[in-house]
Amino acid sequence: MNWDDFDAFCQVVDHGGFTAAARALDRPKSSLSASVSRLEAQLNTRLLERTTRQLRLTEAGESLYRDISKPFAQLRERAVEALAQGTTVQGTLRIAAPYEFGAHHLASVACRLMREHPQLKVHVDVEHARVALFERNYDLVFSAIEHSFAPSTVVTKRVYSLERGLFASPELLRGHAPPEHPEELNALPLLGGGEDQSWSFTRADGGSAEVEVRNPRLRSGNAEIRLKAAIEGIGVARITSTFCAEAVAQGKLVRLLPQWTCSPLRIHALLPGRRLVAAKVRAFLDLLEEESRGN
Template identity: 80%
Template sequence: MNWDDFDAFCQVVDHGGFSAAARALDRPKSSLSASVARLEAELGTRLLERTTRRFRLTDAGESLYRDISKPFAQLREHAVDALAKGVAVQGTLRVAAPYEFGAHHLASVACRMMKDHPQLRVHVDVEHARVALFERNCDLVFSAIEHSFAPSTVVTKRVYSLERGLFASPSLARPELARPEDLNSVPLLAGADDTAWAFRHADGSTAELEVRNPRLRSGNAGVRLEAAIAGLGVARITGTFCAQAVAEGKLVQLLPGWQSEPLRIYALLPGRRLVPAKVRRFLELLEEEAKGTLA
């Protein structure tokens, strides 16, 4: 009996299908399909019901997965631990991040990594949509949403908290805009998932502005920034992302006495124990960059 076939079965279920598992494992889809078919033949029962678009576990498959998935996940973790210990920082590091964070906070870290480790290649993708951790074969994914719904093998670590503010062109900076509720009288430029903006005043009071029918809705912070500069509305953006526009007088901050809820960035790692040296070093440098100590 081939134990690799059992592992292939678990991987297919973990990743939600043959295609996603093949991408994550960098294996041919046909190889995984053959492993599962061979396992079904040896056990004398169907484990998966497959169609061209989806699959589902049979009763026998569900029972087998329940019994063996945890031991196989632990074996894979131990194998990763053994490989990670003492390994040089080399190979290819694949990182994905949301645009508003990746465009302004990962470049210096990636450059430092490549200077310090000549055998390392770095692929950084900045995305405007959420990145599926297992479907892209990434070593490290940064997300603005804490993935509490992620598989148990994913580690979530918060690494950044970016201060946000309300910014608009000088033409929209009117004296009567003094409190969050006053923004109901001006057009808003909202993120893709924005439903409400929360604020805290210096005196400790709080307020929440419901984001209803914004003039613009986009997950692309660059689009919101350009719209704000053009005088089309008020945008909630991280201070680092719009710093240049503020310095040039193209944008001004509104409601400076009210602190907007920060943008929290989480690092998602596909492993619960020791991670590869290249990932550990990247996170270490990122923490140094956050403290302003990265040369």
Template identity: 80%
Template sequence: MNWDDFDAFCQVVDHGGFTAAARALERPKSSLSASVSRLEEQLGTRLLERTTRRLRLTDAGDSLYRDISKPFSQLRELAVDALAKGTQVQGTLRIAAPYEFGAHHLASVACRVMTRYPALKVQIDVEHARVALFERHYDIVFSALEHRVAPSTVVTKRVYSLERGLFASPELMVRCPAFAGPDDLNALPLLAGGEDHDWPFTGADGSTVVVDVRNPPLRSGNAEVRLQAAMAGLGVARITASFCAPAVAQGRLVRLLPQWQCAPLRIHALLPGRRLVPAKVRVFLDGLEDEAAQQGGATAAA
């Protein structure tokens, strides 16, 4: 009896199919299929029903999975902990991040870490929608968590506090010569983020103003969509300053109310709730914090 075949079966079920499991494990799909077929032959029963659209457990497969999945999961966790005790940085680091953060803040860190540790591979999935926490077996999931609380099964560490500002096209602001403060935003179309309900501001004297985001002409969690809409003159966008810097330099956007501080975009690094943090995760987060310090980004442990 080959225990690797049992593990392959669990991995296929965990990942929802052969293709996803093969990608995560960096194994040929044919190898996983052969493992499951061999296991079915040895047990004398069908474990999975394979169709072109989905994979379904048979009654025998469901029973087997419920009996063995937890022990195999615990063995994998022990293996991860054993590797974490070492100092060798190797394997594949799987990361998911929202577009506004991932596209502009992770590439340089990944390049430096991979140059320093040639045995390490990095996979970065930049997501426009909300990232499903560890559904695809990520090592790190970066999330804004502005209106949510991370599950108790993950470890939360705040890494970045990104400066945000208000941006609009010069053409739009020509039509609004009386614009002077946050209260005047009520007379302008506001381009809202996916979960924006209000925009808080802090003045130089410490005073605060909260602007309700009412009936926005555009609502999108995709910062690139809001950026394009702002450049087209469709409204005012609240986006991270680093993301808008090229458009500002080209004269396609202007920054509004620089004397008022927007609430920053706080990005958290979410890690699976393991007892030990693998070396590949440690070195990446260390590199990210070093870059944050160099760029003036705030770092803190949650």
């Protein structure tokens, strides 16, 4: 009896199908299908009803899954904890991150880590919308969601703070006087993030201000779209400074209200609520923190 076939059956059920399970396990779909077929032959019973649109457990499949799914889940958890105790950085590290953070802060870290650890593979999903927490079996999710909104099964490992500023094109400013106070932004078209309702500002002398962003000229959770719209003179964008540094250096954008500080973009590094952290995750976070201090 091949216990890996039992585990493959549980994984297919857990992920809702062969394709999703193959993606999560980084295994060929044909391999999982062969495992389940072999198990059905050994048990001389049909476990899954396969159709083009869905997967359904038979009565025998439901009974088997009910009996073995929890023990196999516990075994996998123990295996993860055992690997976490080791120092070898290997396997596949699955990461999800918001576009504005992932595109400019994770690539160099991932490449350096893979150079240092030849046995490691890295999969990075960069999302424009809010990142779904661990729906696709991620090891690490970077999210702008505040810790209080994260499920109890998720732990916040570290928090990164990215400087943001207000940027506009010289063309836009030719028709408007540069603002000296945040309230003057009301006279300019604004480019809002997907969930922006207001922008808050502070000043070195203790002053503070808040500007409503309820009806922007453009609203998008995609920072690249807001950046391009700002360059085209459509409006004023609040973007992380690293993300638009090249456009500023080329003179395509200028910074507004430099004496005022925007609230930073806080990115939370979230992990599944396991007691131990895998070596590959620790290594990635350590290297990211090292590069963050160097910037």
